[in-house]
Amino acid sequence: MGEERGPRLLEGIRVLDFTRYVAGPYLTRCLGVLGAEVIKVERPKRGDEGREHPYQVKGQSGMFLQLNTDKKGLCLDLKHPKGLAVAKELAARSDVVVENFRPGVMDQLGLGYEALREANPRLILCSISSFGQSGPYSQRAGFGLIADALSGAMDIVGFPDLPPPIIRIPIADTLTGVHGVGAICAALFARERHGRGQWIDLALLDCMVALHENALQAYLLSQGVVRTSRCGQHQPSSTIYGVFEARDGCLVIAAHADLAWARLAKAMGRPELAEDERYATMLGRIQHQQTLVPLVSDWVKGFGSIRDVLACLEAHQVPCAPVHRVEEVVRDPQVLAREMLVELDHPIAGRVQLPNLPFRFSDAETHPRAPAPLLGQHNREILATLLGYSEDSIGSLEEEGVLYHEPAVKQAGAGSPLPPE
Amino acid sequence: MSNEPLPLAGVRVIDITHFLAGPYLTRCLAALGADVIKVERPPAGEEARTHPYHVDGQSGYFLQQNMGKKGVCVNLKDPRGLEVLRRLARIADVLVENYRPGVLDRLGLGYAELSAINPGLVYCSISAYGRTGPYAGRAGYGLLAEAQSGVMDLVGVPGERPPVLRLPIADGFAGIHGVAAVCAALVGRHATGRGRHIDIALYDCMVALHEFAIQHYSLSGGTDILTRSGYDLPQSTAYGVFTARDGYVAIAAHMDEAWKRMALLMGGEALAADPRFQDTIGRNAHREEILRRIGEWAMVQPSVKECVAALDAAGVPCAPVQRIDQVVADPQVRARGMLFEQEHPVLGRVTLPNVPFTFSDADVTPRRPAPLLGQHNREILCTILGYSAAQVAEMERDGVLHAEEAVGRLPGNRTAPESSPSIGSR
Numbered sequence: 059m060g061e062e063r064g065p066r067l068l069e070g071i072r073v074l075d076f077t078r079y080v081a082g083p084y085l086t087r088c089l090g091v092l093g094a095e096v097i098k099v100e101r102p103k104r105g106d107e108g109r110e111h112p113y114q115v116k117g118q119s120g121m122f123l124q125l126n127t128d129k130k131g132l133c134l135d136l137k138h139p140k141g142l143a144v145a146k147e148l149a150a151r152s153d154v155v156v157e158n159f160r161p162g163v164m165d166q167l168g169l170g171y172e173a174l175r176e177a178n179p180r181l182i183l184c185s186i187s188s189f190g191q192s193g194p195y196s197q198r199a200g201f202g203l204i205a206d207a208l209s210g211a212m213d214i215v216g217f218p219d220l221p222p223p224i225i226r227i228p229i230a231d232t233l234t235g236v237h238g239v240g241a242i243c244a245a246l247f248a249r250e251r252h253g254r255g256q257w258i259d260l261a262l263l264d265c266m267v268a269l270h271e272n273a274l275q276a277y278l279l280s281q282g283v284v285r286t287s288r289c290g291q292h293q294p295s296s297t298i299y300g301v302f303e304a305r306d307g308c309l310v311i312a313a314h315a316d317l318a319w320a321r322l323a324k325a326m327g328r329p330e331l332a333e334d335e336r337y338a339t340m341l342g343r344i345q346h347q348q349t350l351v352p353l354v355s356d357w358v359k360g361f362g363s364i365r366d367v368l369a370c371l372e373a374h375q376v377p378c379a380p381v382h383r384v385e386e387v388v389r390d391p392q393v394l395a396r397e398m399l400v401e402l403d404h405p406i407a408g409r410v411q412l413p414n415l416p417f418r419f420s421d422a423e424t425h426p427r428a429p430a431p432l433l434g435q436h437n438r439e440i441l442a443t444l445l446g447y448s449e450d451s452i453g454s455l456e457e458e459g460v461l462y463h464e465p466a467v468k469q470a471g472a473g474s475p476l477p478p479e
Numbered sequence: 480m481s482n483e484p485l486p487l488a489g490v491r492v493i494d495i496t497h498f499l500a501g502p503y504l505t506r507c508l509a510a511l512g513a514d515v516i517k518v519e520r521p522p523a524g525e526e527a528r529t530h531p532y533h534v535d536g537q538s539g540y541f542l543q544q545n546m547g548k549k550g551v552c553v554n555l556k557d558p559r560g561l562e563v564l565r566r567l568a569r570i571a572d573v574l575v576e577n578y579r580p581g582v583l584d585r586l587g588l589g590y591a592e593l594s595a596i597n598p599g600l601v602y603c604s605i606s607a608y609g610r611t612g613p614y615a616g617r618a619g620y621g622l623l624a625e626a627q628s629g630v631m632d633l634v635g636v637p638g639e640r641p642p643v644l645r646l647p648i649a650d651g652f653a654g655i656h657g658v659a660a661v662c663a664a665l666v667g668r669h670a671t672g673r674g675r676h677i678d679i680a681l682y683d684c685m686v687a688l689h690e691f692a693i694q695h696y697s698l699s700g701g702t703d704i705l706t707r708s709g710y711d712l713p714q715s716t717a718y719g720v721f722t723a724r725d726g727y728v729a730i731a732a733h734m735d736e737a738w739k740r741m742a743l744l745m746g747g748e749a750l751a752a753d754p755r756f757q758d759t760i761g762r763n764a765h766r767e768e769i770l771r772r773i774g775e776w777a778m779v780q781p782s783v784k785e786c787v788a789a790l791d792a793a794g795v796p797c798a799p800v801q802r803i804d805q806v807v808a809d810p811q812v813r814a815r816g817m818l819f820e821q822e823h824p825v826l827g828r829v830t831l832p833n834v835p836f837t838f839s840d841a842d843v844t845p846r847r848p849a850p851l852l853g854q855h856n857r858e859i860l861c862t863i864l865g866y867s868a869a870q871v872a873e874m875e876r877d878g879v880l881h882a883e884e885a886v887g888r889l890p891g892n893r894t895a896p897e898s899s900p901s902i903g904s905r
Binding site: 088107111112121171194200203213220222224227244246247258261264277279282284287288290291299312380381383384399407416418422 | 483484485486487488490499503507511512529530531532534539540542543544590608609611612613614617618619620622623624625626627628629630631632633634635636639640641642643644645646647648650651652653655656658659660662663664665666667669670671673675676677678679680682683684686687688689690691692693694695696697698699701703704705706707708709710711712714718719720722727728729731734737759794796797798799800801802803804805806807809810811812814815817818829830831832833834835836837838839840841
């Protein structure tokens, strides 16, 4: 992994992580690589539902492996009074608790903000839910899909004459997770000064509403006249800005600014188009999109291959990119140079290659230190070292089913890689 | 909400960003309590001021991303303008920029120079491809990062063209990762007093967004290649969008319990007990049949509204695919304060989307609208940097400082600089 780039920024911060699926795990994964010690609490015997998601290698989920690097695994029954007691002891010794249960569940468990704050006034609790802790939909079940649909995001992606396609990337979950990282770090910064924690309430729907940069403000400021909907391959508010088809694939061109448009006209061998009064200004190009876009489309189709189009555009410094398929992404020299793919040795799955996080600091290491934990991998370490439980009491908690670990933990042995203390 | 200080109260941010990723980042910092000073160039100001929707010459796009900030409009090509920025950087905690890598270095405003005069400065650079790697110097937009990262290839109908993603996914993600990185660097600064240079790339953020496609590809040894799948997720049946008589409905009946309820609703006990559909593997194997059944069920309901009512009653997670007008009217969006009104000095009352942070002891509702171009020139130069009124007047006359015409008409700003208690020295 090379030399450390400097001390990690959240060194010494302990995070207790009750999250599942994507939004919460992405959040705590970020805190983990930023230097926090993350203890992931999972239920016996299935653990995080994310463990059931494909791609599966030797019973280990690729999605889980990706979203849970740099965490320690504790598998604990919160419905058992002894398990709950362990969770409360851990919360009292933590700086941050993150959860994405449905609103109210933490209270029912006795782990609500009031109870946690009483035991530990410095604690920062971050709750993630589909709709938030308040409002009429608060108790509704939700997933990213539902936030995509309700927020209007789905209605503005796709072709006007077709139903809206599913957005096959976890925008709502991940966006909420990163907002949580920002909010928690801001609360940690504030705590240094006044010593008190906070309860942070994040909703997938809120984050998706905040993502609209055009649709909502245009609707609101035009008093409902401008109603953005899906527009196919070309952004109506920017011309040329969209997707074009070559003989063997698609590419995007962003030549909406005057200079880039003039360069595109030159690349097309038609520099006079940039002088044409219809197309000389951004507003003119938008107004004449119906005639201008076909000129560019036809020009693109005249090339033998997507590679030739891109080479011509790049030679003229017109911003462009191929619409990559996933196998092209993982070979892209920029992706590799930025270390956006990392290799980790997992005790069961072996050497796995996974996407990295996008945090890069001049003087702080953010490379992952350990693969995702096996279910219950660090039960003993956490209870013995952190909470001072004896071997006997840990053994009896295991027998009572309060603690659980997947069979592979024994197979992996005690020497499995752990984040350094 | 109590009157506790905001989390970033007392943090001063210099914002030399434009368009979206950078402005969203600093907007979030402002909402979290930082004093953000947005630096724009004369005479046009930030490029986003040309983006629609326009009301009385003010851009709604700009208003949304720049609320909560103060504005100074200064010519960095004039040595006096450059000196203003260097003085601001000396007393700032954070500087955020999204120029093409190298541009600020050439102006003498790179991390090396500014950290030499202010070692505690957290300096956040956002660019399309990052500051390293073979594409580092290339121009880029969100569209390019979305295409090149494989994200665009995952949206749309197989065999059909991929649509443009009419949401600023790459910019939004780069901006919020920047918020997280800046706040983490502020926390890390406590230990040593040192700032950091943060290098955020739109492209990196899009690659990190893949939770399925890349790990499927790499863990399967390159045999399992995901591409767009139309209206549902083939690995999570039934999770998708269905056509009703008057619109579309999203249904998440992919978990065992939710599927049983969906099946019971559509086909009674017989369907709910059908052994072929009892787990994810079975449902995925019979995806076409399940999608067809749900599609038929949706089409025989009178409307989207009644689809949702029936699914709600059955306990199946669902939602109407809302148009923008429906989003604005949504009671949950309203109850969460995600739309709020503020008073703009030129436009009067405007309603805009909020940022999605909610704290128990901090009210992050924006405190001021986006600045007019050059609105706080005098205040910032005189009050914060200690320039004399005569120096400011000279710089205004020479065009080093610039303010749009409406600034002169603001009450209290015709003669004396505005005084504000919220911006103090740390």
